[in-house]
Amino acid sequence: MSGASGFRTRLVALTRKEVRQLLRDRSNLFVGLLLPLALILLFGYGLSFDVKDAPVAIVLEDRSPTAQEAIAGIGGSPYLVPVWPASMAEAVVLMRAKKVEAIVRVPVDFSQRRGAGDARIQLIVNGADATTASSIEGYVNGAIQTPSRHAADRSGGPSGGGVTLVQRTWFNEAGNSTWYLVPGLLVLVMTLIGAFLTSLLIAREWERGTLESLFVTPVRPIELVLSKLAPYLVIGAIDMSVCLISARFLFEVPIRGSLVVIIIASLLYLIVALLLGLFISGATRNQFAASQMALLASFMPAMMLSGFVFDLRNVPVVIQVISQLLPATHFMELVKSLFLAGTIWPMVLKDCAILTLYAVLLAFLTGRMLRKRLD
Amino acid sequence: MMAEFLAWLAQTFALVRKEILALIKDPANRTILFAPALMQALLFGYGATYDLTHVPYAVVDQSRSAASTELLARLDGTGVFKREATLASNAQIGGLIDSGKALLVISIPSDFEHRLTVGDAAPIQIILDGRNSSTAGAAAGQIGSIVADYGASLGGSPPITMERRAWYNPNLETRWTLMPAMIAALSFMQTLLLSALSVAREREQGTFDQLLVTPLTPMQILIGKAVPSIMVGLIQSTIILLIIRFWFQIPMNGSYWLLNLGLVSFTAAGVGVGLSISALSVTMQQAMLYTFLLIMPLMLLSGMLTPVRNMPQILQVITYVNPLRFGIDMVRRIYLEGAGFTDIAFDFVPMLVVAAITLPLAAWLFRHRLA
Amino acid sequence: MSEADASVVIEGLRKRFEAPDGKPFDAIDDISLTVRAGELTAFVGPDGAGKTTLMRMMAGLLRPDDGSLQVLGIDVRADPQAVQNRISYMPQRFGLYEDLSVQENLDLYADLHGVPQEVRRERFGRMLEMTDMARFTDRPAGKLSGGMKQKLGLACTLVRSPDLLLLDEPSVGVDPLSRRDLWKILDQLIADEQLSVIVSTAYMDEAERCAQIFVLNRGKVLADDAPDTLREKADGLTYVADALPDAPARTLQARLIDAPDRIVDAVPKGGDVHFIRRPECEEAALGDLLSGTRFEPREAKLEDAFMLLLREHEGEAASGNDMATADLPPSGEKEAGRSGNDQEAPAIVVRDLVRKFGDFTAVASTSFDVRRGEIFGLLGPNGAGKTTTFRMLCGLLPATSGHLEVAGLDLRTARAKARGRIGYVSQKFALYGNLSVRENLEFFAGAYGLRGAHARERVKAVIAQFTLDQAAQSGILPVGYKQRLAMAAGLLHEPDILFLDEPTSGIDPLARRAFWRTITSLAQAGVTVIVTTHFMEEAEYCDRIAIQDAGEMLALGTPAEVRAQAGETASDMNEAFIAIVEQGRARHTDKKAAA
Known part of the structure; x- marks a missing residue:
């Protein structure tokens, strides 16, 4: 049989086999399609860094109008809900019992010192959740400074001047965390689909002994790799579409870059993720080790080290280097920009080149794992 | 009566010993069970931060x-x-x-x-x-x-100075918040998968039948399967704890014993879930996929990255069945806040309820899945 | 012989593996051989002889360490793919995709081999007809019985006519009917297509069908001849002896096999005992072994020659491959456990046992008793309901209806207790692969409630009894040793009843002899043994056998009674079995036709 037509026939036959196996054991299909949906809903609705309605205990030891006015902003803040304990001791009890997230204490000498221009308000937050604590600090600060400035304006004191800050946030004007979580979700979904669905494929065939008879046929290693890739690429592409559609229409995240580039980059990354799963599968030859590896190599790194939630600018150089080794990091950078910023060609080309490199490398390595030898 | 109990105990111990041996004899398994905890703790300790440094x-x-x-x-x-x-x-x-x-x-x-x-x-x-x-x-x-x-x-309007004091984490470092959560979260993933694969693997290899024809009762098999997974979980937690305490130098304010007590109940709940998945699955592939399907929501709805408080009401209710949520809460409160037993007693309730349902369920399924 | 006539030419071939203890050993040790084309060739040899390694090297799956290996004139090492394009290979596990249907498996392999559509229709039709699987094309391969899987595996390798067909132990775990069918197919293909076939096997009747036989042991070729030439090696050494009066044939067989200095081999057969004397031992010197009975020479068979060769080679190698008999009770004496105690409560009582899976009746109203100390054989084709019956007896599967009593305990009410009294050796010798022999045994000792000194003593005892290496890793033991370990684990707690599910499948004749020697001495000691097997000659060791097919009990009685039921034509157990199953199936078809 001639090389090319044999290749095609075998590839089609093997792919058909993979598709059938995929459809027979529904768990793969079920997880492949359900997991992204669950993640989309969780990310879109469940996860938020944005504090809202945080209960804050206000202890007014100074009940003067000045003091009342100083903290009036807290009641008006959309993020904070004031609670009014009678004393500091009571507030501490509330705080310990997690009934309030912070205590704002206006000391007895507040109005007195305010006159002297040296007023202080004490804020106690729970550092056990540093992120929430920081947010609350910001909100309380904002709520207190705003009316104090108003008061100063009204009193005709020294005002008007001073530096003011005009802040403009590009790409995500409202600072909405959903806007950056949802594009990251695409990365996460592709990573998980890749690792989970393919990481057992080769290991299972080793364990069941089916590879041995497959090897003694005209089949080539690359055909095995491609046939195991194709069906899952379709599932991944479906998941990708679901992610994109829900990002755009459900969560109304803008897609400022080229949709075509997003799709191409996603497919490229999907291939890398699927090949990574296959590589793990071929390297371990054992389902137990393969599944543990897949779990370790996919979810947590993609979530923690790819710049998904934690900005890589803040981490030590070593970690930056490690994160640069993850394909997810490059896709993450690219996808966030494509969604929120637009098509930045140098970045697109650089990241796509890196992903292509990974794909080729992993395909080669996986092919070597399947090089038709038992020893 | 006593003699009978001792015999029962000896039988169970034989199984526990076998499970542990089977788990750690393979050098690859040893690496896969213990090295990642260490590596991840270090990586995430440095990598997972919101604090601006650059x-x-x-x-x-x-x-x-x-x-x-x-x-x-x-x-x-x-x-x-x-x-x-x-x-x-x-x-x-x-x-x-x-x-x-x-x-x-x-x-x-x-x-x-x-x-x-x-x-x-x-x-x-x-x-x-x-x-x-x-x-x-x-x-x-x-x-x-x-x-x-x-x-x-420049002498503008004197602002009100706000003196911030943060309990338990004076500089509000995100690492302090995140790393104690890792004590629970990192070990949770691997132990869940470990226990989920344990029975499915024996089914696939045919050894489970051999186990079922011995006089071991489902309860004993359950203990035999659960104890090694719980131990692996606790060892992983300890590794992470040590790194947090001594490498990252985050001060621990609570009782080590209380923390371990909490971790045991937490891991037991996780293992119960894992074993139930395992008993339900026919193949390792199914066990793995169902575990993964479950791990993601459990992680995301645990309050590890984003506070449970920020979630919609309905999801907050759902988190009550998530042992990880209470595990993380418990560890954070014991580790950072130095909470005593009475402070966190409530955290034990959902975890123990989950364990009390899933563990017997798994034991029952061992025998009844077959037919 | 010219190169063109040879399908495989091997010169000084060597393959080295690393033993679990880190020492290298030669699985194939400087072998040179030539396999003729257009013929059926057999590799026979005990476990660990190197048959599978050799097959895998020919298929290009393993790289030789030394020597040259030419398959179909191609250097396999240089271009394995070229060989793989032209040969077909069926590994021991058949290599089927269990979640794909019969047709889908066939299509897959046809596509991979590039069989054109027009050729395919004809070929598939023929394959399905020959394998009698046309009715099952939609059935998933995983739902087929062992025999059907084997036939499908063969069909998949024969989707096109290969230049060389390699079959690695194709009949392991397959019943006699399926085995017969398999050989019919092979015979036909060899006749029609001048197919070159190399088959490795543990069945001598299969080797006998081949034109050329290579006897392998420990990586070396012991003999290379046509079956008839090979057989001559045992000429004049083979005899048949009457069983001892008032004792089953196996009593005399045990006595003979326990005298390895004079006897090469002994097996019970048709109520008599067939044995081979050592060439250096004169006939006259056999007298005391055979006192009280009559013996006469018989014609040598291939198996006799094989046993002779192996014993000679093993003798040279001075190995401890044999199961030690030190701990076995002396043979030939009156069987202590079982004489005249028919009144005693039976060890197993089965009454109207039924098991259904949905609409499908796996076991239909079955009743039988097994006496204490009896060896009871449960025979039947693959998928006959044997395994289901077995699983119910062991308490692994609840019965749909009926009464089951094991060791005097009702399985419905006292399952856990009953389990403490039985030992179970499953088909797959299911042990924990990454634990050592000792660790496996210690675990099962603990699981059966043995403790302290007693447990240590028992572990030591079974390790000695089965000559196991306590430090070896169980997962990489040769099959024969895995089986011994499984037996050892099943016997640790000295059970009253021992269940053995195809304990000799895939085991070579030498190990099978040793295995049955253990079984007969256990029965002598009063242990009840229930055993399933596909080696019909092993039924001769049983006190009584039952033949099951399609969930129904077709025959029940002593081997002699069952042979009698089969009728005149059945000369041995194999034929008797086939006759009874076919009669049963004919009756069934008649009934259906009548209804």
């Missing part, structure tokens, strides 16, 4: 005055803000932010100093890269306070 920024200083220089010097003095470029015009801002070279650009208009001297409001503009909104927000906040300080130094 904010590259650029300046368009059209004022080129003493005032603007003074303000920028204050910014550079923080050690966090690193000036990457000084731009000639606003037109150059776009490229710099797009490429990610600068997180923000400060634009100071030419009349900045003049306005300050005449007592007008002197606006300066900052343009932030919002692709990561939390970093952008935090950077804006810091610049805001630096600018406010500068304003105050």
